Amino acid sequence: MLLVVACAVAGVVVGRILTVVIERVPARAPVGPGLSRLARNPLGRSPGAHTPLVEMATAALFAVAALRFSSDWALPAYLVLFSALVAVTVIDLQHYIVPNRIVVATLFASVPLLALAALLGDDWSSLRTALLGAILAGAGLLVVNLISPRGMGMGDVKLAVVLGLFLGWIDLAHVVLGLFLGFLLGALGGVALIAAGLRRRSDHVPFAPFLAGGAVLAVLVGEPILRWYL
Template identity: 35%
Template sequence: MTGILAVLSGVLGLAIGSFLNVVVHRVPRGESVVNPPSACPRCELRISPRDNVPLVSWVLLRGRCRGCALPISVRYPLIELLTAALFVTVTLVVGASWALPAYLYLTAIAVALAAIDIDVKRLPDPIVLPSYPVALVLLAMASLGAGDWSALLRAVIGGVALFALYFLLVLIKPGAMGLGDVKLAGVLGMYLGWWGWSALAVGAFGAFLLGGIGGLVLVLGRGAGRRTRIPFGPYMLAAALASLVVAAPIAGWYLNLLGIAPTG
């Protein structure tokens, strides 16, 4: 059952990834994601349904516009593939449960926000802020389906705690990160808290670990300096998604290191 669901999630991920390409391009510009229909930026040829099939159309067109042969960025199929791969992974981790829609939604906004933050060094409110009520509703449905209302309480506590942590960091060191990171922290805290306390701890710590490693790589590669602004959102999102998989084994390892037998 989970295998079939994973395949279906992969197909859904390709379709969602195609839409996310529009989101990544238009939302930072304050444009509608539904109007006007997608078109070539050079010849303004409207993209027909046959040329808008995720991944397949790009391959058949050899990465070029049908009208003017303008190259189509390889990032479009890569985002579609990445979204599909993450959808499959999350489905295999979460399984056929009421929690799956919530974490697929998290995966979708993670891809969009990471790409936008890399492009414009900003996490747009039109994506982040609506994610609070959406997360609350989806996680409430997950708790209802699982019959575990304590998980929803953890989600609320996790959201408040991670938001407060990031807000405190901004107060202590202004400019170290943006308010967009603070807003995103609350959303991620809800998802991590619902998953478990270990996921919340690993996800919170992992963001700074990945950010430190990424920053060091950029500095050593001479791609960044002390004053270079490095987007932190992608590291927060990557750590949150990764914690769904690695939080339990990391928590077990740490407890064994302390000589404490893990429970559950």
């Protein structure tokens, strides 16, 4: 329980930092000055109206990650993943982009963290399936991008590589489930937006939030879903 509370508190702090990332990365501005300003006045005016939601979402994800991976050396890596997904989701919803700066940084941070988890837990098979999952997820969405570039951007493909890495750490079935849930959420979300008159069929709908949602669901509740299905 102490770990869950500690992770939730850390999530609030990280969420505050993410507001700076969300504000500055789409503008191609350096993040450092924003972080310096935040460090000088951590309780000052929020960079954006979404700040409380970002902080609450990050805290909630950190808490459930602590519950899910309480005895797993991979917990720090999943905290990195969930932080990145919060930032990517907000940025894609606001600006219709999946920033390379975030996706690539997440990938470069996550591979060493998962390798360290494999070393400490003597679990090299999970690392192998993680790398295979990254390849399979990236290749799968690359095919979709080549078939329908309007519906699937390269940013989504790169994000899929990261998601495949983490879903593959669990097992390859979670990779398939996570992508399936992402596409299912995307289809349902698109239909709902069109039905509500908020989008037309020809409009672009950000897909990264749905990919992120599908991956989070697969990570957190994938095992009972797969047990029920299989």
